[in-house]
Amino acid sequence: MGLLEGLSSLGLGNLEKLDIFEKEEKKKIPEKKKEEPKEEVIREADFLFDKSYTCPICETDFKCKTxxxxxxxxxxSDPDLRxxxxxxxxxxYDTVICPECGYAALSRYFKFMTRIQAKLIKEGICIHYQGHKYDGDSYTYDEAIERYKLVLANAIVKKAKPSEKAYICLKTAWVLRGQLENLEMDASYVKKKVIYTRQEEEYIRNAYDGFLTARSSEPFPLCGMDEQTVDYLLAALATRFEDVDVAGRLISDILSSKTASSRTKDKARMLKEELDLVIKRKKKEEKEKKEKADQEEE
Ligand SMILES: [Zn+2]
Structure with a gap:
């Protein structure tokens, strides 16, 4: 039995195996002993803390990972600013959920709502909500996405502006992309990849539609983004969906803008290169289609 055995009850278990007298021979070993490389384990939880919130609906105090x-x-970052x-x-970690009543929003929107919206949330969410705990010291991707879905449900129920709903969809798509990048190569890999890719596409499509509507109906800034940033984002999404007219117009607006930063302009130029490839490919496809149709007519 070691002299110090039992110290673990004081939280000092790491000291239990200490030798009372260091062995002489240890000192004789030439000084430069190879140091074993320290294994530094960095965990997502190291970047988080529990932020305090008070629910504006039911007044519960709670904490949420931030x-x-x-x-x-x-x-x-990705071309669409992720x-x-x-x-x-x-x-x-951008979602805030009241564990008591199920009211949920992105952190920047959590405190704010109208009386009518509070009523809608109480009727549409709170009376049905059966929450569960998020016990880990960080969220899994599945948990994070579940939380975003509840945030989106709240936004729809409270009749949020298009920009808020679009922003939730954008962030959900970004989290799904993170999940795709971190998929484990196990038996369910292929199946999960198909599902998450489809979901990512669906969310980003809704973000695109929502921001297009918001841009023509709401004052800037939208979700903290100025006009140039929103235009760039929309140009990136339009390029992705090969909506070439919208993308082309937005890109040329950014490039000729007097207020857009040089960084935004640089990114817009890169987007233009991508868009030019899309246009070229589309033209080629159209030409081939026409030639094929002509041949069939002959
Ligand atoms: Zn609440």
Whole structure:
């Protein structure tokens, strides 16, 4: 039995195996012993903290996982502005859900609602809601997406503006993309990939439609984005959906804008290259189709 055995009850179990007298020979070993590389395990939970909220519907105080400001390092972004961070998918943590009544929103919208919206949420969500706990120290992708779905349900029930609903769809699509990038190569890989790809497409399509509507019906900024950012986002989504007229118009608006930043203009130029390829391919396809039709007529 070690001299220090039992220290674990004081939280010092790591000291239980300490030798009382260091062996002499250890000291004789030439000084430069190879150090074993330290295995640094960085977990998503290291970037999170529990933020306090009070539910504006039922006044319950609760806590919700939030990413610590400034801790995560951004390492890039997708053409549609989805930010990517090292070690943590921050997009998983933008939802706030009252565990008591089921009221849920993106963090930037959580506090704000009209009296009518509160009534709609009480009737449409709260009286039916049967929540469950999110016990882990971080959210799985499935949990994060479930939370976004509840946020979207709330937004629909409270008749939120198109921009808010579009923004929820955009973020849900981004989380689904994160899930796709992190899919485990197990037996269900192919099946999951098909499902999540389809869902991502559906959410991003709704984001596109919603922001197009919002752009023509709501004042800027939209969801904290200025006009140039929204135009760039819409141009990127229009390019993806090969909506070439919309994409072309928005891109040329950005490139000739006096207020767009040089960074936005650079990104718009990259988008234009992509769009030109789409236009070229479409023209080729049309030509081939016409030639085929002509041949059949002869
Ligand atoms: Zn509540």
């Amino acid at each position: 990413v610590r400001a400034g801790k995560a390092r951004m390492i890039g 930010p990517k961070y090292e070690h943590v998918d921050v997009l998983k």
